[in-house]
Amino acid sequence: MDKIATYIEKKAAWKVELEKLRSVVLSCNLDETIKWGAPVYMSEGKNIVGLSAFKNYVGLWFFQGGTLKDTHQVLINAQEGKTQAMRQWRFNTLDEINSDLIKKYIKEALENQRTGNIIKPKRNTKPLLMHPILKKELDKNKDFATQFESLNMSKKREYAAHISSAKREATQLARLQKIIPMVLNGVGLHDKYKNC
Numbered sequence: 392m393d394k395i396a397t398y399i400e401k402k403a404a405w406k407v408e409l410e411k412l413r414s415v416v417l418s419c420n421l422d423e424t425i426k427w428g429a430p431v432y433m434s435e436g437k438n439i440v441g442l443s444a445f446k447n448y449v450g451l452w453f454f455q456g457g458t459l460k461d462t463h464q465v466l467i468n469a470q471e472g473k474t475q476a477m478r479q480w481r482f483n484t485l486d487e488i489n490s491d492l493i494k495k496y497i498k499e500a501l502e503n504q505r506t507g508n509i510i511k512p513k514r515n516t517k518p519l520l521m522h523p524i525l526k527k528e529l530d531k532n533k534d535f536a537t538q539f540e541s542l543n544m545s546k547k548r549e550y551a552a553h554i555s556s557a558k559r560e561a562t563q564l565a566r567l568q569k570i571i572p573m574v575l576n577g578v579g580l581h582d583k584y585k586n587c
Contacts, residue, residue, distance in 0.1 A: 394425045402444035408485050409449055412442055415490045416451075419497045437504050440497060448481040451493065456480075457510050458503045459496060476510035519547055522555045524563050528571070538574050546579040553580055 399409045413430065417423065421432035421439055430442040441452035453459060456466050456478025466478035480496070482488050503509065521529075529536040539547065550570055557563045570580065 395423060395430045398425065398428075398430055402449075405444040405449045408482060408488060409442065409444055411485065411488050411490075412449065412451060412482070412493070415488070415493050416440060416442065416497065419494060419501070421497075434501055434504060439500050439504060448483050450482065451480045453478050453480070453496065453500055455500060455503055455509050458508050459499055461496075463492060465492075465496075475513065519544065519551060520555070521551055522563065524560070524567055525551060525554050528567055532571075535571055535574060538577060541577065542574065542579070549580040550574065 395413065399406055399413070402409055413423075416432050419432075421434055424431055424433065426438070426441070431438055432440045432442070438454040440454065443450050443452060453466065455476050457468075457476045459466065459478065461478070465480050467481065468474055469477075469479050480493075529539060539550070542550075553570065554563050554566050557566055573580065
C-alpha cells in the first residue's frame with residue numbers, strides 16, 4: 392500500500408471524500424508525495440495543493456491560495472493575520488466536493504506558479520536576541536561558537552528562543568547542554584520534524 396493510501400486508510404471517517412479529492416487533484420497532472428505527514432501535490436518541484444483530514448472536515452490547502460481570485464468565496468485563511476499565502480478549502484460532506492470548480496482553482500494556482508505570481512514569505516529582520524547563558528557559552532567554547540555562526544539565522548533563532556523560553560535557570564542550563572552537541576553537528580533544533 393502506498394503512503395497516500397495509508398494516509399487515507401488512517402482517516403477512515405473521511406475515506407470516500409479523501410479518495411474523491413485525490414482523484415480530482417491527480418486528474419490535473421500533479422506529482423503526488425507526502426510532506427509534513429499529509430499528501431501534497433506538486434508541479435515542477437513547487438507545492439501547489441495539499442490534502443488533509445481533520446475531525447470535522449476534509450480540506451485542500453492551496454500553498455499560494457492568497458494569489459487566487461476565489462470568485463466563489465470558498466477559501467479561508469486558517470491563521471488570519473499570520474498566514475499570507477496559504478488558504479484552505481473545507482468540505483464537510485461528499486456532496487460539497489465540486490470537481491469542476493476544484494479543477495478551475497488548481498488550474499489558476501498552476502498558472503500563477505508558472506508566471507511567478509506568488510506571495511514570498513516575509514523574512515524576520517529583527518536582530519538575534521541572545522540569552523546571557525547562551526552568550527556566555529559562545530564566548531568560552533570556540534568550537535561551539537564557530538559552528539553556531541555557520542548555522543542559518545532561523546536555526547540560530549530557534550536555539551536562542553529555546554533557551555530564553557525556559558523560566559528557571561536550571562532548565563536554561565539543561566537546554567544548553569542538550570543543544571551543544573546538536574549545534575556541533577550542524578543540526579537545527581526542529582530538523583527532525585522537517586521534510587517528513
